[in-house]
Amino acid sequence: MGLLQLLKSQFLCHLIICYVFLVSGLIINLLQLCTLPVWLVSKQLARRINIRLAYCISSQMVAILEWWSGTECTLYTDPKSYPLYGKENAIVVLNHAFEIDFLCGWTFCERFGVLGSSKVLAKKQLAYVPIIGWMWYFLEIVFCKRKWEEDRRTVNESLEKLRDYPENFWFLLYCEGTRFTPKKHQVSMQVAESKGLSKLKYHLLPRTKGFWVTVQSLRGTAAAVYDSTLNFRNNEMPTLLGLLNGKKYHADLYVRRIPLELIPEDEKECAEWLHKLYQEKDSFQEHYAKTGRFPGPIMSPPRRPWSLINWLFWSCLLLYPLGLLLTQLISSGSVFTIVASVAVCSAAPFCPNVT
Ligand SMILES: CC/C=C\C/C=C\C/C=C\C/C=C\C/C=C\C/C=C\CCC(=O)SCCNC(=O)CCNC(=O)[C@H](O)C(C)(C)COP(=O)(O)OP(=O)(O)OC[C@H]1O[C@@H](n2cnc3c(N)ncnc32)[C@H](O)[C@@H]1OP(=O)(O)O
Numbered sequence: 001m002g003l004l005q006l007l008k009s010q011f012l013c014h015l016i017i018c019y020v021f022l023v024s025g026l027i028i029n030l031l032q033l034c035t036l037p038v039w040l041v042s043k044q045l046a047r048r049i050n051i052r053l054a055y056c057i058s059s060q061m062v063a064i065l066e067w068w069s070g071t072e073c074t075l076y077t078d079p080k081s082y083p084l085y086g087k088e089n090a091i092v093v094l095n096h097a098f099e100i101d102f103l104c105g106w107t108f109c110e111r112f113g114v115l116g117s118s119k120v121l122a123k124k125q126l127a128y129v130p131i132i133g134w135m136w137y138f139l140e141i142v143f144c145k146r147k148w149e150e151d152r153r154t155v156n157e158s159l160e161k162l163r164d165y166p167e168n169f170w171f172l173l174y175c176e177g178t179r180f181t182p183k184k185h186q187v188s189m190q191v192a193e194s195k196g197l198s199k200l201k202y203h204l205l206p207r208t209k210g211f212w213v214t215v216q217s218l219r220g221t222a223a224a225v226y227d228s229t230l231n232f233r234n235n236e237m238p239t240l241l242g243l244l245n246g247k248k249y250h251a252d253l254y255v256r257r258i259p260l261e262l263i264p265e266d267e268k269e270c271a272e273w274l275h276k277l278y279q280e281k282d283s284f285q286e287h288y289a290k291t292g293r294f295p296g297p298i299m300s301p302p303r304r305p306w307s308l309i310n311w312l313f314w315s316c317l318l319l320y321p322l323g324l325l326l327t328q329l330i331s332s333g334s335v336f337t338i339v340a341s342v343a344v345c346s347a348a349p350f351c352p353n354v355t
C-alpha cells in the first residue's frame with residue numbers, strides 16, 4: 001500500500017472530511033433558508049441561487065468519488081446524442097442496484113453542468129434527512145409516499161411547477177422503486193408471473209405509474225428520456241465507506257437518448273413500453289456480464305476541477321477555526337481536556353454504523 005493510500009484509509013482523514021461536509025452542509029442549509037424572502041420578490045432568482053448553493057453540497061460528494069477515490073466513470077453512448085447532454089431537460093431512467101449509483105449519476109450531472117439543478121423522484125422520508133433532504137426542499141425535488149392514490153396528484157403538481165424552471169435539469173427516476181436484492185427480486189418476479197409479464201434477470205419489475213405521470217407532466221418541458229444502465233467492472237460492489245477509504249472503482253454507464261414523442265401517451269401503452277424497455281436493459285446487463293462492456297462507442301466526458309475547488313474552499317474555511325481550537329486546547333496545558341478529547345475521537349470508530 002502506497003503512502004497516499006495509507007493516508008486515505010486513516011480514520012482521522014474521514015473525520016475531517018465528515019466534519020467539513022456536515023458543517024458546510026448546515027451553513028448552506030441556513031443560507032438556503034435565508035433565500036425564502038427572495039422567493040417572494042423573484043422566484044427565478046431564488047431558484048438560481050439555490051441551484052448554486054445545492055452545488056456546494058452535492059459536489060463535495062462528487063469530489064470524494066472523482067478526486068479522493070479516483071473512481072473512473074466511463075460513458076457508453078451514441079456520438080449523435082452526446083452534444084445534447086446538459087443542453088436540454090431530460091428524464092433519466094436508471095437501474096438501482098448499488099449503494100453509490102446516485103453518486104455516479106451526480107458525477108455525470110457534474111460533468112455535463114447540471115449538478116446543481118438535478119432532481120429525483122424520492123421517497124418522502126428522505127426530505128427529513130439533514131443537509132441533503134433539507135437542500136432538496138429548496139431545489140423543488142419531487143417526493144412520493146409510494147401510495148398511488150396520493151402520489152398521482154402530488155407528483156403531477158410538483159412536476160408541473162418545473163415547467164418554467166430557469167436552468168436545464170435532469171429528473172432521475174428509479175422505476176424499480178427500491179434497491180435490488182435477491183429477495184426483492186424473487187418477490188418481484190412472482191408479481192411478474194402473476195401478471196403474465198416476462199421475467200427479468202438483473203432488474204426488479206418496473207413500477208409504471210410514476211413513469212407515466214412523469215412523462216405526461218413533463219411533456220413540452222423535457223425533450224427526452226435518457227435510458228441509463230449502470231454496472232461496475234470485475235463485479236465490484238462499491239460502498240460510500242469504500243469511497244471514503246479511497247478505494248477506486250470502475251463505473252460503466254450506458255445511455256440511450258429516446259425523444260419524448262416516441263413514448264405513448266395512453267397509460268396502458270406507456271406501461272407496456274416501460275416493461276419492454278426493462279427487457280432491453282436486462283439484455284444490456286447480460287451483454288455486460290458476458291463481455292465486460294456495454295454495446296456502442298465510449299464518449300466519456302472528462303472530470304472538471306470545480307468539485308475539487310469547492311471542496312478545498314470549504315476545507316480551508318472550516319479547518320482554520322478547528323486548527324485554532326486545537327492549538328488553544330494543547331496550549332491550555334490541561335491534561336484532562338486533552339485526554340478527554342483524544343478519548344472521544346478514538347471511540348468514534350467503534351460507534352454503531354448508522355448508514
Ligand atoms: C448522460 C448521463 C445520463 C444519466 C446520468 C444518470 C443520473 C443522473 C440524474 C439525476 C441525478 C439526481 C439525483 C440523484 C440523487 C439522489 C437520489 C437518491 C435517492 C432517491 C431514491 C428513492 O427514493 S427510490 C424510491 C422512490 N421512488 C420510486 O418509488 C419511483 C418508482 N415508483 C413509482 O413510480 C410508483 O409507481 C409510485 C411511487 C408513483 C406509486 O407507488 P405505489 O406503490 O403506490 O404504486 P405502484 O403502482 O407502483 O404499485 C402497485 C402496483 O405494483 C404491483 N406490485 C406489487 N408488488 C410489486 C413488486 N414487488 N414489484 C413490482 N410490482 C409490484 C402491484 O401489483 C400494483 O400493480 P397494479 O397493476 O395493480 O397497478
Ligand SMILES: CCCCCCCCCCCCCCCCCC(=O)OC[C@@H](O)COP(=O)(O)O
Pocket residue numbers: 017018021060061064102123126132177178179
Ligand atoms: C463529502 C462526503 C462526506 C460523506 C460523509 C457523509 C455521508 C452522508 C451521506 C448522505 C447521502 C444521502 C443521499 C441520499 C441517497 C439515498 C439513497 C436511498 O436511500 O435510496 C432509497 C432507495 O434505495 C429506496 O429505499 P427503500 O425501498 O429501501 O426504502
